[in-house]
Amino acid sequence: MLLATVPSAAQNAGDTVVAVEEEPAKIAPAEIPAAEPPPTTITVRGAPPPRSASEAVVDKRVLQAAPHRNASELLLTVPGVFVSQHGGEGKAHQIFFRGFDAVHGQDIEIWAAGAPVNDVSNIHGQGYADLHFLIPEVVREIRSTPGNYDPQQGDFAVAGTMRFELGYAEPGVTAKASLGSFGTRRYLLAYHPKDASDATFGAVEVYSTDGFGPSRAARHASGIGQTTYDFGRGITGRVMASAYAGRYDSAGVLRLDDIESGRVDRLATYDPKQGGYSSRAQLVFELKSQDAEAQEGRPASWSISPFVVQRSLKLRSDFTGFLTSPEGDSIQQRNDATTIGATASFRRELSLFSSHDALEAGLLLRSDSIEQSQHRLSLRNDLVTDDLLSQGIDAEVRATDAAGYLDASLHPVRRVTLRGGLRADGLSYMTDDKGGKAAGQTRSALGAQLSKRGTLDVIVFPGLNALASYGEGFRSPQARSLGDGETTPFTRVVSYEAGLRFRDALRFQSSLAVYHTRLSDDLVFDQATARNELVPGTARTGVSANIVAEPTDWFVSSTSFTYTRAVFVTSDARYEKGDLLPYVPQIVVRSDLAVTPRLGRVWGHDVQSHFGVAFTYLGRRPLPYAEMGHDAFLTDASVSVRLGPVETGIEAFNLFDADWYDGEFNYASEFSGAASLVPIRHVTVGPPRTLFWSFSIHV
Amino acid sequence: MHTLPPITRTLQNWLRSLARAAAWGAGLSVAGLALGAGIQACSSDSKDATSGKRVVLHTRVAVDDVATAKFASAVGWNITLTKALVSAGPFYYFDGAPPLVLREEHKGWQYAARLLGLGLAHAHPGHYQAGNAMGQMLESASIDLLDGAFDLPNGEGVTGTYRSARFTFAAPAGSGSGSLDGHVALTEGKAEKDGEPPRFFRAFADLDAIEKSASQAHIEGCEFTEVDVEDDGTVTATVNPKIWFDLVDFAGADEGSADAPAEFPDDSQPQIAFVLGVTQLSAYKFRYSSP
DSSP: OEEEEOSSOOOOOTTOOOOTTOOOOBOOGGGSOOSSSSOOEEEEBOOOOOSSTTOEEEOHHHHTTSOOSSHHHHGGGSTTEEEEOTTOBTBOOEEEETTEEOTTTTTEEEEETTEEOOOTTOTTOTTOOOOTTSOGGGEEEEEEEESSOSTTOOTTTTSEEEEEEEOOOOOEEEEEEEEEGGGEEEEEEEEEOTTSOTTOEEEEEEEEEOOSSTTOOEEEEEEEEEEEEEEETTEEEEEEEEEEEEEEEOOOOEEHHHHHTTSSOTTOOSOTTOEEEEEEEEEEEEEEEESTTOBTTBOEEEEEEEEEEEEEEEEEEOSSBTSSOTTOOEEEEEEEEEEEEEEEEEEEEOOSSSTTOEEEEEEEEEEEEEEEEEEEEOTTTOOBOOOSSSOOEEEEEEEEEEEEEEEEEEOSSTTEEEEEEEEEEEEEEEEEEOSGGGTTEEEEEEEEEEEEEEEEEEEEETTEEEEEEEEEEEEOOOGGGOOTTOOOOOEEEEEEEEEEEEEETTTEEEEEEEEEEEESSEEEEETTTTEEEEEOOEEEEEEEEEEEEEEETTEEEEEEEEEEEEEESSOOSSOOTTOBOTTOOSEEEEEEEEEOOEEEEETTEEEEEEEEEEEEEEEOOEETTTEEOOOEEEEEEEEEEEETTEEEEEEEESTTOOOOEEEEEEEEEBSSSSOEEEEEEEEEEOOOOEEEEEEEEEO | OOOOOHHHHHHHHHHHHHHHHHHHHHHHHHHHHHHHHHHHHHTTTSOSSOSOOEEEEEEEEEEOGGGGSOEEOTTSOEEEEEEEEEEEEEEEEESSOOOOOOOTTSOHHHHHHHHTTOOOOOOOGGGOOOOSEEEEEOOOEEEEGGGSOEEEEEEEEESEEEEEEEEEEOOOOSTTGGGGTTOSEEEEEEEEETTEEEEEEEEEEOHHHHHHHSGGGEEEEEEEEEEEEOSOEEEEEEEOHHHHHTTOOGGGSOOOOSSSOEEOOTTOHHHHHHHHHHTOGGGEEEEEEOO
16 A cells, blocks of 8 residues: 655554555545645555466455455455355355365465464364454455465465455444344444544444254354554554454254255254354554655665454364264364464665665564364263264464565566565474373474565566466464474475466456466365365466456446366375365356446435345365265345435345355265265255345434 | 537446456456366376265175085084074175184184183284275165075265175064064074984074174174275175074074974073174175176
8 A cells, every 4th residue: 555645634544555566556536635725645555566467456346346244255256265154154164265175264374454363273173264253344355365475475375365454434423234034133333433544443243143044043243443543754553453252053064865865954954053152352553654764765664563362262063963972973172262473574675676676574473372172072961972982182282483584576677577585484383282192291393484485577568467476385284283393294385376467547457367386285174084184285277367347436347267176296095196186166256246326316415326246156166086066156136225324225145046055075974874984975055045134324 | 529428428438448348358268268278188197086986886685605505513513594584784895904703614612612701812803993984785674595685775885995894783674574573683494413303493683682792783894805896886795694503502402393493592502602603703794796
């Protein structure tokens, strides 16, 4: 972002950074200063220079084009992303991104408003990232950085990084009530000071639903507040605080043959005791300076952003029925984590090849204190039934990540920019194992990773850039898997990408990229253990195309197509080189369109309308044993009308009521009758058509 | 010069932008599809599927040939069966190696010693590691072993190496279950031995009695003739009732008659030995054959 300050009483500059080589910036019409005094502040937002051809910034117009039930679904607008919610409305979504089944976040680094979202060594899954705390209305943009070409990208940036930036532009108080199918109710109260930037706001959301079938009820409440302050002399500050808690039921899986034979209803559940609780509280401070340390006439800037996050998770799930115990295989997991840390950076312009060259140094410090447990519970009386074959887990983990990076931006010849640098990460873990065979053991491990990253950006002609990128990254292991004194065995990632980006002023953007990513080893859902297990090295090769058009102020469309082929590149006893990686969808297509014409004026107010629609296609989802999962094609739509302070609308999800499965897995289970020890297809049923009516008042 | 009204100009600009966007979109789509096809083509060295595949396993139960005629038991009785019924439950096949099992060629004294509580140094199913389940047949059926091979419903499996199996007994169900009179294994026949009057017997094993020797009435670690299954085929479970009688000393059984065979007295050696015989691994063998 870039801030141009007209002599003013600037109040808000929350997210403003000098970045000379930013992509063309957008000036919101409402923010153009009046011809006459009083002077005002112009906030100009532009994206930092891209690190790859397929990098995308999804702005508010596209985010709001079609309806979304929650912030995780906003990720659907990011090219190459598909999300599903197989564990109930409260468990972290499963995210697929460019040939990666990131499950709940193991392959995608996620940040929200300057705080990390991924849980380190979460008991339910590495990198567990629960986005339910985010209120979708206050997400201003999502910055998608595929691959790992930016030295700022750290742990979990295997498939890429998603950064949620927050903002709420509607001035005054917004009160919104929504009623929907299946007893769903949602209330939103938001406030944004009229004279402040959209980075200053407060919002509260309360949500409850009976769910679209048995064991699908959910309730949650979330509040987010953020404010910015201009200290003068180019120094700005931002504070963000949020709190969230949610309780939800989960229907879990059904055997596909039970559904297809009619033995069970497709909305039924085998185990109604599944579900969970989740909470999150966080506080982020940010202090930024621009030009504060200008030396020899060269601009410099710095920032420091400490954060603290507290997370709790309780989850009860049952994937296998009575396979491991006649008392039932219900698993209870607990994970409590407190994260403290900070990011900081210093950027200075240099004159190596041109006056626009720059060098940035940054660091990330993060410490996680984690308590976690896992026990098998009786379905009959909820007592713990751990045994030798299903040993309980009780552990405390202390994880520390200290990272630093250097990032240069050089212009050796006209039209050519080189960006990139080095990143060094040191990760350490100390684990107190209090359960199972390892009870009483304390183990510690430490490892380091040096990553090289770079991007070559060539201007072919004004508006058209050709980019080639190279990046190395890593994914940290589960702390409990490490032996004492072990050098942390990172999953090492190497990514390549080449492509074109075209930008026609602000009305039209497009990109086309080919990419290839190789992992030294990988994690894949294992049908024998019903969890992600280590598998041989893998590679993804794919192509991504994205086109965003905003030809008028009342029309916006964004369409993306991603095809990825994910294969094993080495063999072991179970997987052969060249075989497809299971569970990773090969084709993801998404299109968001919105038409927002002004219909006229009534009683002195504009009649503003919004018609939005989104199409999502998920195709070719390989499953173990040479099978393919079901494709899914979903349509969401919305229509709303606003007259002055009053707005009403209808949102429809899965408009055509497609029967679809948001999760498909192959593994052994025993839910009824004889146990199937040979992996068979289990599914989680996707939501049917769901309608919401909403009424809002803006004052 | 004619001046277009503002709304017309706006519409023109919008249509122009839209046309440009459509052209770019079409171009991108074609390029993307071409690249996708190229990636697919360049991956010609790899198959377009995940590892392994599912196979259909036709399943049948047959009786070992040795039991269709008079056979000699390990303790010296010559036995002729006139009836041999069994109620078999699900079958499972694994890639784990079967345990070392006692075989019929072992001396009778070894069995006797075992009955007397004298342990033998053989591996037992407790050391057996089944490994991954490769196939299964989940239905149960009541089978007349002397009536020729009995076809069970198709089972399912996956490709890979099959090396061991689980044979299970189940409560009688389906056609033929009535003949079992509630037992899970039932035999009738004649046992002869020099110097002994012939015994016309009716031997049976109930589910609860079997479960005392074999947890959940599962006979774990049965031999599956090692094979790499790569396609649909037939799994044949061969039951050898001779093993059931190897430990039975008919001296402790009533004589009975051809028309009224005698049941083994409760808790007698013949009854206990018969139930133990029914739970012997070596009484059940599996093999795969391609069509």
